Amino acid sequence: MAAPLERGKACSRCRRRKMRCDGQRPACNQCVRAERAEDCEYLDGPGPTQNQILEGEIARLETRIANITAGQAPLTLYDPYAAWNEAQRTARQPNPNDPSRTLVQHFVRHATEFGFFLDIHRFLDRVFTQSPSRSQSMGILLKVIYLLGAKFSNNAQMLAQEQTYLTRALQGLPTALPEDPRSAIYVMQAEVLLANYFFNANRQLEGVYHTNAAVSIAMASRLHTIRSSGRSRSGDSSTYRLPPPADALEEGERINGFWTVFTLDRCWAIASGSTPAFTDDEATGTQIDTPWPMDLSMYRSRPMPNDFRTKNTVKSFIAGADGDANMRSQSLLAIHAKAAILYESATRLASRYNPSSQASYLSLDNRIERFKQALPRIDQFDPMRADVIREALLTHTLAHCATIQLHTPLVQDRVTANSRTFQAAHAAIANLNLWHLNNAPILYCMNPFNGILWASVARVISQGIATGRRLRATGAAGSSQGTPDERTLQSDMERVVAVMSQNATFSPLMNTQVGSLRSARS
Structure with missing residues (x-):
């Protein structure tokens, strides 16, 4: 029988759950068996842990948002990843036994350029600092983030695990959607990231497959008619009918998610010689009425009025009806x-x-x-x-x-x-x-x-x-x-x-x- 672990040496997850920890590194057997190896973190190293750094930066971000809302700070171009970038500059050397945080850090640097439309801080807060249990959809998205973190790292050891991360991400996708409809947005985000991953890898057929999957979720969730002033077609139903957004930021994530998928579909349909999946046809109920996206910070500081409605967003733009004024x-x-x-x-x-x-x-x-x-x-x-x-x-x-x-x-x-x-x-x-x-x-x-x-x-x-x-x-x-x-x-x-x-x-x-x-x- 192994000698009992010295007091204070258990990982943070085993401490929270009051479980016997064997102290194995980089991940103890309890976390490995629970498929939570990425959450196995030891608090006996020098300096703050990555979780503590993340919590501090989230608190700093919340203070900044409060100041902006109160009019105490200028509304300049918002950097959604400033807190993470600052953490990378000021934090001590990352814990070598905690690769998941390192992968997330690599991903964050280029997240928006690869189609990440969610609020990164809210997502990571839910993943790392709230309930120890996470939804299956959220877990799949996190696996895709690990995949891209390895891709962006330019680190030989991480790149060597790229295929392993890809396999893990793809295995869970077929069973991701039958749970809470609100989680469909996480699966759609995962599909967008995977589509760009495959397009970048010059694997166009797979890229188109995941693009179409993202389009299907967006249409089934009726993200193309957010704040539509038109009438819904009789008998219209949605496979993943989303509940009303919890707040303005969640609505903003849905709006930005729709336009991210829309742009992906429009561009790569040309590259692949196919027809865009978004048809924008009012007769079939596929008209695009969703308002143009804003920076995520604006949904909190200047939310849309409750009675704000839009219609024929794309057609109005092509016709020049909405003009090009104030594009900056x-x-x-x-x-x-x-x-x-x-x-x-x-x-x-x-x-x-x-x-x-x-x-x-x-x-x-x-x-x-x-x-x-x-x-x-x-x-x-x-x-x-x-x-x-x-x-x-x-x-x-x-x-x-x-x-x-x-x-x-x-x-x-x-x-x-x-x-x-x-x-x-x-x-x-x-x-x-x-x-x-x-x-x-x-x-x-x-x-x-x-x-x-x-x-x-x-x-x-x-x-x-x-x-x-x-x-x-x-x-x-x-x-x-x-x-x-x-x-x-x-x-x-x-x-x-x-x-x-x-x-x-x-x-x-x-x-x-x-x-x-x-x-x-x-």
Whole structure:
């Protein structure tokens, strides 16, 4: 029989539950048998534990929110992960026996860029500091977070466990939804993260599968009609009918969750050559009436009035009914969703272009240009917020690629200096050059759709180079005067390839795109 454990040496979970602990590390047998190894934490190490650090930072966040609500602090651009970033800077060396907190820390740094729409502090508070029991849906989401934490860590030991984390995350998904309907939002969040994980891994079929799963949950939960002013269709029912939100923040999570899934669906439907799953058809009850998303902090400080209602959100935007005024005050998620709408609309219209559709073509072209002109410039964002810069850069590039998609049928492979496709591609690269001068790490792109967009930009530049050479080879001197300077084109191409290569080690999708570009150039 093993000698009894010295007093005070039991892990914190066994202490709370008054269980006999064997003191094994990194996790005791009690926690392992209960499948709670990630919660096995010993309090006899130097300095505060990760739980204590987290509790302190949550308290600090609550104080800050109270100050903002009382009007005692300026409403500047909100960093939802400031508390965690501060904890990582000021806390002592993490406990090597507590890998779960380390994985969460790695995940938090890039969470929003990979589609995390929940309030991170509320979620982690529920996971780590409240009831020792957690819902199955919450546990599955946490497993996905561990998976991405390992992916983001760039640590060989953690990366070696990536497949193990993936297997654990996928095993629980089929049985995750029959519990409390309120937990459906956690499963939808897990599906979004997994979709981006697979897209980034260049496993498009699996990415589309998890995107469609997220769309199904959003539609079944009727997240597309939050605060709708329209009447519900008779006989309408929801598989995961959500109870009313507990507070303004929970409603905000649902709104932001819907638009995150919507944007994911719109963009990757184009990349995979499929039709978006969100149909936005009032006749079938799939119309999109949900209001545009806000920063999560705004739902607490400036909640929507009880009688606030919206209708035909996407259709009104395409028609220009809601305008583009005050876009700088809108959330980056809202601007990103709008750019995705224009990108998908341009691709769909261009795929069936013919002279009879000229009016629709010009109308959408004007809509895209007005949107691009209203976008906040990249240099208007805080240069210290690399995550914000990357999100803004993605949105600008998405808008420029909407122009490329729309005009490609007209330009085909003859790209001149006056071609709208070249002008859009060159403008996208100008944004890259602007920030490369001062802060190259900002260009470390996390959202996997960057790989699709930059490949599209690079193809236009490559077509411009080929056009100029072809005209010069045939002696068409007069015609070649309209081609862009080849040195400019080569510089643009090198910039795009350099950015994509910089991200290729993290993103197999980006690596594949770079390989295709290099093969085409050679």
